[in-house]
Amino acid sequence: MSVIYVLVPVASLLAAAAVWAFIRAARSGQFDDLDTPAVRMLHDDEEESSEKKQAPPQQ
Amino acid sequence: MPTEVVAASAANSARRVACAHCGLDVPAGLVVEGAERQFCCAGCRTVWDVIYGHGLERFYRIQESSGAAAQPARTTGRRYAELDDAAFRDVWTRELEPGTRTAELYLEGVHCAACVWLVERLPRVAPGVIESRLDLRRSLVRLVWDERDTTLSRVARTLDSLGYPPHPARDAKTRQARLEEDRKFIVRIGVAAAAAGNVMLLAISLYGGAYSGVEAAHGTFFRWLSMLFAMVSLAWPGSLFFRGAWAAIRTRTAHLDLPIALGLGAGAIAGTVNTILGRGEIYFDSLTVLIFLLLVGRWVQHRQQRWAADSLELLFSLTPRLARRPSGEDVPVEALRVGDLLEVRAGESFPADGEVTDGASTMDQSLLTGESRPVPIAPGTRVCAGAVNVSRAVQVRVEATGTETRAGRLMRLVEEYSRRRAPIVRSADRIAGWFVGVVVSLAVVTFFVWLRVDVSQAIDNATSLLIVTCPCALGLATPLAVAVAIGRAARAGILVKGGDALEKLARPSRIVLDKTGTLTESGGGTIEWEGDAEAKPLAVALEATSSHAIALAFQKDPSAGGVHRVDGAVHSPAGIEGTVDGRAVAVGSASFAARRVSETPHWASSAQERFTSRGLSAVSVVVDGRIAAVAGVGNPVRADAAAAVTELRRHGWSLAVLSGDDLGVVISVARRVGIPPAACRGGVTAEEKVCAIEAEVQRGPVVMVGDGVNDAAALSAATVGIAVHGGAEASLAAADVYLSRPGLTPIVGLVTGARNTLWTIRACLAVSLAYNAAAATLAVTGIIGPLIAAILMPVSSLSVVLLAFWFPTFGEPPCP
Numbered sequence: 097m098s099v100i101y102v103l104v105p106v107a108s109l110l111a112a113a114a115v116w117a118f119i120r121a122a123r124s125g126q127f128d129d130l131d132t133p134a135v136r137m138l139h140d141d142e143e144e145s146s147e148k149k150q151a152p153p154q155q
Numbered sequence: 156m157p158t159e160v161v162a163a164s165a166a167n168s169a170r171r172v173a174c175a176h177c178g179l180d181v182p183a184g185l186v187v188e189g190a191e192r193q194f195c196c197a198g199c200r201t202v203w204d205v206i207y208g209h210g211l212e213r214f215y216r217i218q219e220s221s222g223a224a225a226q227p228a229r230t231t232g233r234r235y236a237e238l239d240d241a242a243f244r245d246v247w248t249r250e251l252e253p254g255t256r257t258a259e260l261y262l263e264g265v266h267c268a269a270c271v272w273l274v275e276r277l278p279r280v281a282p283g284v285i286e287s288r289l290d291l292r293r294s295l296v297r298l299v300w301d302e303r304d305t306t307l308s309r310v311a312r313t314l315d316s317l318g319y320p321p322h323p324a325r326d327a328k329t330r331q332a333r334l335e336e337d338r339k340f341i342v343r344i345g346v347a348a349a350a351a352g353n354v355m356l357l358a359i360s361l362y363g364g365a366y367s368g369v370e371a372a373h374g375t376f377f378r379w380l381s382m383l384f385a386m387v388s389l390a391w392p393g394s395l396f397f398r399g400a401w402a403a404i405r406t407r408t409a410h411l412d413l414p415i416a417l418g419l420g421a422g423a424i425a426g427t428v429n430t431i432l433g434r435g436e437i438y439f440d441s442l443t444v445l446i447f448l449l450l451v452g453r454w455v456q457h458r459q460q461r462w463a464a465d466s467l468e469l470l471f472s473l474t475p476r477l478a479r480r481p482s483g484e485d486v487p488v489e490a491l492r493v494g495d496l497l498e499v500r501a502g503e504s505f506p507a508d509g510e511v512t513d514g515a516s517t518m519d520q521s522l523l524t525g526e527s528r529p530v531p532i533a534p535g536t537r538v539c540a541g542a543v544n545v546s547r548a549v550q551v552r553v554e555a556t557g558t559e560t561r562a563g564r565l566m567r568l569v570e571e572y573s574r575r576r577a578p579i580v581r582s583a584d585r586i587a588g589w590f591v592g593v594v595v596s597l598a599v600v601t602f603f604v605w606l607r608v609d610v611s612q613a614i615d616n617a618t619s620l621l622i623v624t625c626p627c628a629l630g631l632a633t634p635l636a637v638a639v640a641i642g643r644a645a646r647a648g649i650l651v652k653g654g655d656a657l658e659k660l661a662r663p664s665r666i667v668l669d670k671t672g673t674l675t676e677s678g679g680g681t682i683e684w685e686g687d688a689e690a691k692p693l694a695v696a697l698e699a700t701s702s703h704a705i706a707l708a709f710q711k712d713p714s715a716g717g718v719h720r721v722d723g724a725v726h727s728p729a730g731i732e733g734t735v736d737g738r739a740v741a742v743g744s745a746s747f748a749a750r751r752v753s754e755t756p757h758w759a760s761s762a763q764e765r766f767t768s769r770g771l772s773a774v775s776v777v778v779d780g781r782i783a784a785v786a787g788v789g790n791p792v793r794a795d796a797a798a799a800v801t802e803l804r805r806h807g808w809s810l811a812v813l814s815g816d817d818l819g820v821v822i823s824v825a826r827r828v829g830i831p832p833a834a835c836r837g838g839v840t841a842e843e844k845v846c847a848i849e850a851e852v853q854r855g856p857v858v859m860v861g862d863g864v865n866d867a868a869a870l871s872a873a874t875v876g877i878a879v880h881g882g883a884e885a886s887l888a889a890a891d892v893y894l895s896r897p898g899l900t901p902i903v904g905l906v907t908g909a910r911n912t913l914w915t916i917r918a919c920l921a922v923s924l925a926y927n928a929a930a931a932t933l934a935v936t937g938i939i940g941p942l943i944a945a946i947l948m949p950v951s952s953l954s955v956v957l958l959a960f961w962f963p964t965f966g967e968p969p970c971p
Contacts, residue, residue: 100373104380111353118345127341128334132291135221135268136275 176203177227185699198228202318209280211273218269228318229264231519231543234502235311237477238323240485247323247476248307255285257299258307259330260321262314265294273317281305281313295324323476333461340457343392344450350388351443357381358440378437382430385439389423393446395453414590415449421621425614435615448952452631455638456654474541474562478506481550491556500548504541507553508560511536514549518542531726564868594621594931601935612937619943620934631952632919636959640912643965648895649905656891659875660909663807664856666902667848669814673860673879673899674796674824675789682708683771685762686784692719693735694742694776694786700724700731708788730774741777748775752782759785767819789820796828799899804829806906813839813847844869860902877902908965915962919955926951 121127172181175192176199186193194200206214237243248258265274270289274296277287283305288297300310314321324330357377364374396419399412422438429435477485481498488506491497496512499505505518515533520542532538538551540560557563598617605613637654644651651657668674684691696719698709724733730743732751741751745763749755759782763773766787776784800810811834814821818837825835839847844861845868851857852874859866859873870876870890878890879897894901930947 097370097373101376104376108353108380111349115346115349118349119342122338122341122345125334125338128337129290129292132271132289135271135291 174199174227176200176206179227182699196227198230198318201230201316202228205280205313205316206273209276211276211279214269214273217272218267221268229320230315230318231320232502232545233312233315233320233504233543234500235308235315235321236500236503237475237479237485238307238311240477242485242487243323243477244307251299254303255299255301256307257297259295259297259324260311260314261324262289262294262296262319262321264319265289265291270319274314274319277310277313280317281310284310296321337457337461340450340454343395344447344454347388347392347443347447347450350384350392351440351447354381354384354388354440354443357384375433378430378433381437381439382427385423385426385443388443388446389419392450393419393442396446396449414594415445417595418621419445421618425618435611438618444952448631452634456634474560475504475506488556491553493553493555495553497551497553498548499544499551501544501546504543505538505551507540507551507557508555509538509551509553511538512550512552514547516547516549517545519545597931597935605937616934616937620931632923632955632959633916635956636912636915636919636962639959640908640915640964644905644908647901647904647908647965649901649908649965650893650895651905652891652893656875657909657912659856660858660892660906661913662856663906664858664874665809665811665851666803666858666860667811667813667851667873669812669859669861669866673793673897673902674812674828675792683766683787684784685786686759686776686782687778688784690740690776690778690783693738693740693778694784696721696735697724697731697733697740697742700726700733706731709786732777738779739777742774745773745775748777748782751777752780756782762787767817772817772820792824792827793898795898795900799903800828800830802903803899803906806910808906810834812836813844815839815841841866841868845872848872877905904965911962911964915959915964918962919958922958923951923955926954 172186172193173179174181174195176194179195181193181195185195192203194203206212244256248256251257262274265271271291274289275287277298278284283303284298284300286297286299289295290297296314298307298310300307311321357380361369361374361377361381363369364377396412396415400416403413419442422442426436426438426442429437474488476488478488478491479485479498479500481496483498491507497506497509501516511532511534513534515531517531518538520530520539532544532549537554538544539562540555541562555561555563598620601620602613602617605616633654637657640657641651641654695709698706700706700721719735720737722734724731727743727747729747730741732739732741732743734740741748745755745760759775762785763775766773766785771787771789774786774788775782776786803810810830812821812825812830813836815838818835821835821837822832826832836847844866848857848859848869849872852872856874858875858877859870860877860879861870866878867890870878875892876890877892877894879894892905894905926947930951
């Protein structure tokens with residue numbers, strides 16, 4: 097069971113890496129606006145399909 | 156055939172034409188016969204043209220699927236020349252790489268998913284714009300554009316033509332600092348969550364090991380690891396509570412951080428000692444979870460306060476930051492002195508209060524008053540900062556600047572009142588003061604009582620008391636219950652800015668209503684006619700040129716839409732005059748009409764009196780120099796008003812009406828919904844409203860319901876200000892609550908919801924206090940050890956969380 101002395105620190109390091117990634121994300125502004133991306137995501141998805149069908153605007 | 160005539164006229168009066176942009180009814184006077192698309196206003200037409208011109212009609216499908224309420228577009232037609240100024244450019248915009256710049260602008264009128272879509276398609280509409288990102292909650296757009304292809308003013312004009320008038324966002328530095336603060340908070344929560352999760356994993360192994368047996372070396376290893384994680388959590392995210400507690404000690408005030416820090420400190424010391432000595436409990440699992448949960452509660456509260464502050468910023472961005480001297484030199488508004496001469500071009504906002512010295516134009520005061528009809532200005536006219544100069548350049552002599560302007564005074568009032576507000580959290584802090592005293596004395600007493608039995612037993616019991624009574628639920632209950640209630644209210648169309656508004660609305664007090672929009676149907680109404688029927692089409696044709704409330708009523712008349720030639724219509728606040736089919740026609744108030752005729756016949760003055768006494772506005776129609784008819788124009792009382800008033804009364808609220816309308820009209824409307832005439836005041840100006848509200852507040856809590864920015868000061872002076880649907884954008888900043896559905900029924904929903912929320916908070920506090928009392932007793936008597944205490948503590952938090960979610964507060968909105 098002495099493998100635990102290796103595995104637990106390795107797992108802790110993995111957790112630390114995840115925390116580091118989270119901190120980077122937060123500091124780069126990923127969590128500044130939590131409302132708009134929720135609606136934006138839906139638009140981008142739909143647009144692809146509708147734009148293909150749609151004729152270019154006449155002007 | 157008479158039957159056909161009847162059918163035709165019935166169809167005519169029932170005909171409803173929907174605006175192609177916003178979907179609201181088009182006033183009959185504006186319906187263009189035979190046209191494929193109809194528009195309710197020039198703003199909607201402009202926006203529709205831009206949207207279709209660029210192939211962005213998917214906007215309407217998104218709006219439909221998002222289920223957002225339609226809003227008529229508000230375009231101002233301003234030129235935004237000040238945005239290109241070198242001085243402005245240096246302060247408000249930032250260079251990203253050579254040639255491209257970025258800036259942030261507040262947008263009026265963004266409200267739904269379709270707005271996000273449209274604003275972010277800006278690069279397709281405005282060439283030169285590289286990126287456009289909208290923050291929906293803050294109404295803030297971040298633009299990146301290529302300086303070689305476009306200018307910021309051109310981009311601003313495009314946004315304006317889409318129905319989103321932009322304003323430069325105030326003070327980029329403050330906002331950046333706030334953003335940094337928010338990010339730090341999120342990092343803290345993330346670290347606390349990671350620490351808590353890992354310690355819990357180790358704790359499960361340890362608890363499991365306590366029953367099924369564990370190698371001593373492994374147990375020690377896990378305990379040391381737990382300590383490592385807990386120390387990270389205590390030193391980084393947890394430091395917030397220790398700093399708060401230290402500040403509370405220095406200022407000698409009771410703060411919730413104090414008992415929290417005490418519990419955390421006692422647990423940490425006891426845990427560390429036990430880890431080093433290799434005996435007893437280590438508590439680290441409870442401590443890390445506690446830090447995480449408390450931070451979540453704080454974050455929820457913090458976000459609500461930030462929202463309130465953000466909408467206040469919007470109000471401050473409404474007046475321009477730069478002014479132009481007649482020499483063409485630009486100066487910041489801070490440098491203006493009384494007596495300075497300024498040039499204000501068409502499409503620009505007035506930067507200061509003043510008097511027009513040269514030039515004639517019209518101005519749009521809709522930001523300040525909510526009234527969108529342009530008012531003519533000429534030398535001698537007083538103009539207010541924030542109003543928009545519409546048609547031609549004028550010169551203005553400055554009379555007041557900055558915070559001394561009418562808009563500035565109003566904003567200062569709003570800021571002052573909102574600062575004076577005591578948040579609901581205070582009551583939790585009050586309880587915390589008692590709490591910490593009782594807990595600490597109990598711990599000391601416990602320690603000394605058990606000291607006579609055994610030293611380690613005494614330490615154990617005192618520690619379990621401190622841990623078990625940690626005010627976790629106390630700190631979590633209030634913010635959580637309020638956050639859940641605010642979220643549910645938002646889904647029901649009620650936007651609540653802070654928990655304190657809910658606390659105040661829970662106890663019945665006095666509601667002061669602004670008559671228009673809350674008691675009556677808005678936008679036009681019914682017309683009663685007395686006199687020459689042939690004059691009616693003439694009056695209707697003339698009124699079709701105006702967007703005044705009374706004119707809207709005329710436009711809804713079945714006889715509207717006929718073909719008439721209207722020439723030289725002149726608008727003034729009291730009425731309109733012009734030539735219709737070659738005849739001189741004037742429509743307006745009694746005094747307006749009296750100035751245009753040699754005498755007012757007896758039947759006309761008695762008709763005027765009769766209409767006024769019934770709560771209708773009397774409008775006289777003058778044709779070719781004599782009074783041809785008198786019309787009674789009024790807004791019908793809302794169908795739900797009387798029932799809602801009765802319902803509010805039943806809950807113990809008393810109602811009053813404070814309106815700018817004529818007292819006779821106010822009383823008559825109030826009587827029909829069951830409000831006694833004694834509680835009515837009419838003909839009140841915006842400034843008088845503030846005084847009246849202040850006087851009422853002296854006597855007790857007052858809830859003010861109103862729209863428009865001119866009500867903003869009164870809204871913020873009241874204990875709770877409620878802005879109603881359709882009001883001016885900036886009144887949102889002053890109000891604590893914004894109702895997105897019209898009428899009185901949402902107010903009933905609001906006060907019931909507020910009462911339920913307060914009950915939820917009380918239930919949460921009661922459960923947590925009762926739990927603490929029971930657990931403390933068990934700890935003091937030594938029945939439960941620190942292990943059981945550590946398990947019971949999260950259970951108490953969990954029960955409070957579940958209670959906050961399960962308790963019904965705001966119901967779902969009734970189907971419209």
